[in-house]
Amino acid sequence: MSSIPPTFPFLSLPVEEQSRVARIMDRFTAIPFSLCSNKTKELVRLSGRKCRVIEVVFSHLNTWEIELDPSRGDSPITLTSSNTGNPNSLAHVRKNLLYDGLAFGRQQNNLEFFMDNFTMQTWMKLLLYITNCRIVNVFLQESGYCPLAIRKTFEGMILNMVFVQPLYEQDSLDLMDQLPITRGLSYLSNLETKDFLKLAIQNFDKIIASNQTLTLNDLLAVNSVDFICTASGLKAKDVNRFLKLWTNGSNPRLEHLILVIDQVWEKRDDCICELTRGIHCLRVRNEDLSSSQEHQSITSGYDIFREDGVKATFWVHTYPDRTGFNMLVWS
DSSP: OOOOOTTOGGGGSOHHHHHHHHHHOOHHHHHHHHTSOHHHHHHHHTTTOOOSOEEEEEOSSSEEEEEESGGGOOOOEEEEOTTSSOTTTTHHHHTTOOGGGEEEEEETTEEEEEETTOOHHHHHHHHHHHTTOOOEEEEEOSSOOOHHHHHHHTTTOOEEEEEEOOSSHHHHHHHHHHOOSEEEEEEOOOOOHHHHHHHHTSOOSEEEEEEEEOOHHHHHHOOOSEEEEEEESOOHHHHHHHHHHHHTTOSTTOOEEEEEESSOOSOHHHHHHHHHTTOOEEEEEEEEEEOSSOEEEEEEEEEEEOTTSOEEEEEEEEOSSOEEEEEEEOO
């Protein structure tokens, strides 16, 4: 933490006025202000700022773009680690170095910050602290990142969702081995069966898998609460078998399932007959469905019951080139 001169006029203000000034600061002012001293950092934290989610977009080795509550539409923040090995990093900003190595400025629509001896982990801990935020989503948009560096950056933090968009399957596997504690994972690679199973059996709250070849055994191995998959390989009879096994106690953590199958099973009525074959189910219409994961309105679906009495509702949408299967478990 840097230090401010003892003659800094702000420190001469009454405590109430210091708090008022901290409350009316915008982010562009509040972040560098929090770096002045431990006192100013605490003032910013106690100023009533609330941030629901911090989203971190990683696209280069040394620079992260961060959005605080992205739905608000505020300018993103670009953070640069000081140990990048690139002396020209943020050169246009570093010309304006302030106290103890702090520099900040604007570049196009971004706010840019640089602090000597600050790593990405240091920045993240600061932002989480002063914004009173507990939810972090991470987007990895390019290959070439270092999984160990990712783990070190978020060490001691619990990530809400990690979105992996690598160019190569190996990038996904390397990262998954090094992930810090993560509630949810989204990835684009078509993992081999053994690698998918390694992922599926973990206690994720949510998994989003795209372009994944899926078998009945793969589906039965899923241990997440929420599973969304754009899949190939599944047939209606496989899902029918899955539903039968679910009524007997399989996938006990599952609350929400979406399967987008890259093929058309059959005509809708024939598809429903295949899905419900040998299963006791009740037809429901015009239902508002709510669970801890989702709220949806449907025009037609089917209730099935687990042996312990827990109810689930599933419904099917057929399209010219794909089939959608949805299932909600009532908590």
